Amino acid sequence: MRVLIVDDSRAMRRIIGRILSDAGFEVLEAGDGQEAIDVLEAQVELPTLACVDWNMPVMDGLAFVTEVRRRPEWRVITLMMVTTESESDRIVRALAAGAHEYLIKPFTADAMLEKLDLLGLLPMPVGDPS
Amino acid sequence: MTISPDAFTFVRELVRAESAIVLEPGKEYLVESRLVPLARTAGHPDVDAFVRELSTRRNPATLRLVVEALTTNETSWFRDSDPFTALRQSIFPTLAKTRPHRQIRVWAAACSSGQEPYSILMTAQDTPELAGWKVDMLATDLSQEMLDRARSGQYSQLEVNRGLPATTLVRHFERSGLGWRISPALSSQVQFRQLNLMRPFPPMGTFDVVFLRNVLIYFDLATKRDILRRVRQVMAPDGHLFLGAAEMTMGVDDAWERVPAGRSSVYRIREEHRSCVS
Structure with a gap:
């Protein structure tokens, strides 16, 4: 499975990328919403998942999610916001725009894997540490 | 029952050296709750005695266990997911057919910081068959600190x-x-009470579902x-008991039988033992 990580912070792309490549994903990256659209348009095989920051230059995460949901051929992509925006109304807006899940920064690797589990994107359920 | 400042400082320094995770003051409840099982397994009466021996002997395997216990993250909501799916898809709908008073009683017997009882209540709200029903939730734990946290509903x-x-x-x-x-609508449905599972249970009625x-x-x-x-003795004759994935009643108390419930299993009192239930 492939994932597109859309975040203007290279450090954050690296952190998310490491968690998801350990979980078996092939990682694509983009630094903002517009770049992410360019990446998607260039793909023969679409990613299964996109992890999307909210605040980015050029095109923000909400606009990107709205654009992906506008295009029928991209409906197969599962969208998860990964952002510091933590107010309820932000979460509601993102879900209404078409995001499937919402992970608030900072987060742990376990929290991200549990979100993927909720989305049915992990080959194995998250293990019970006890 | 709170961990002593010396023991907390030792554990804090150990965890910081080994994992770079800093346990801020105020996290004593976390250290206590995570180390109680290790202390008990090692035969110590409390966490202080366990940490005292650890700081003297510095057994590498035990040190590692302590660091792991403290660096495993907080309890999840809907932990292991399958029991909650089983509740929503089969157990709650079945109970809804057999409880004329439109009321279900649930006991979360080791509720820790509250994620489990609240997750059960959220699951009940997502079960259409229970719309308009009263779900009576008792949540107990050994640790008063944990109960206070759970009761506050603050995460x-x-x-x-x-x-x-x-x-x-x-x-x-x-x-x-x-x-x-957590919303007051949910937290007002839970009664929190301190309870030591090793001692006789106080009078608390019977339960349709028990999480242990x-x-x-x-x-x-x-x-x-x-x-x-x-x-x-506190279970309705047709009640359902959930244990952890690594736990079973077989060879321990064979009056229980394991019954599949979706991708999970639940334990029920065998027919021939139901008559002895008070």
Whole structure:
């Protein structure tokens, strides 16, 4: 499975990328919403998942999610916001725009894997540490 | 019962050296709750005695266990997911057909910081067959600190990130300072009470569903058997008991039988033992 990580912070792309490549994903990256659209348009095989920051230059995460949901051929992509925006109304807006899940920064690797589990994107359920 | 400052400082320095995770003052409850099982397994009466020996002998394997216990993240919501799916898809709908008073009683017997009883209540609200029903929830724990936390319904951002779908978060929580607080509609349904599973249970009626997950593993066989026998006495004859994935009643108390429930299993009192239930 492939994932597109859309975040203007290279450090954050690296952190998310490491968690998801350990979980078996092939990682694509983009630094903002517009770049992410360019990446998607260039793909023969679409990613299964996109992890999307909210605040980015050029095109923000909400606009990107709205654009992906506008295009029928991209409906197969599962969208998860990964952002510091933590107010309820932000979460509601993102879900209404078409995001499937919402992970608030900072987060742990376990929290991200549990979100993927909720989305049915992990080959194995998250293990019970006890 | 709170960990001593010396013991907390030792554990704090150990965890910081080994994992770079800093346990801020105020996290004593976390250290206590995570180390109680290790202390008990090692035969110590309390966490202080366990840490005292650890600081003297510095057994590498035990040191590693302590670091692991403290660096495993907070309890998840809907932990292991399958029991909650089983509740929603089969157990609650079945109970809804057999309870004329439109009321279900649930006991979360080791509720820790509250994620489990609240997750059960959220699941009940997502079960159409229980619309308009009263779900009476008793949540107990050995630790008063944990109960206070659970009762407050206050969770950090990191805690609500753990296994909680975003739709559930916005439906059942409200922002509170830097964290989130469970909605009063949900928290008002829970009665929290301190309870030591090793002692006789106080009068508390009978339950249709009991969650006793990841607790029995810390007790010896005789204690497990005694606890399971006493749980039978507070269980409705057709009630359902959930244990942790690594726990079972077989060979411990065979009055229980394991029954598949979706991808999970649930334990029920065997027919021939139901007559002895008070």
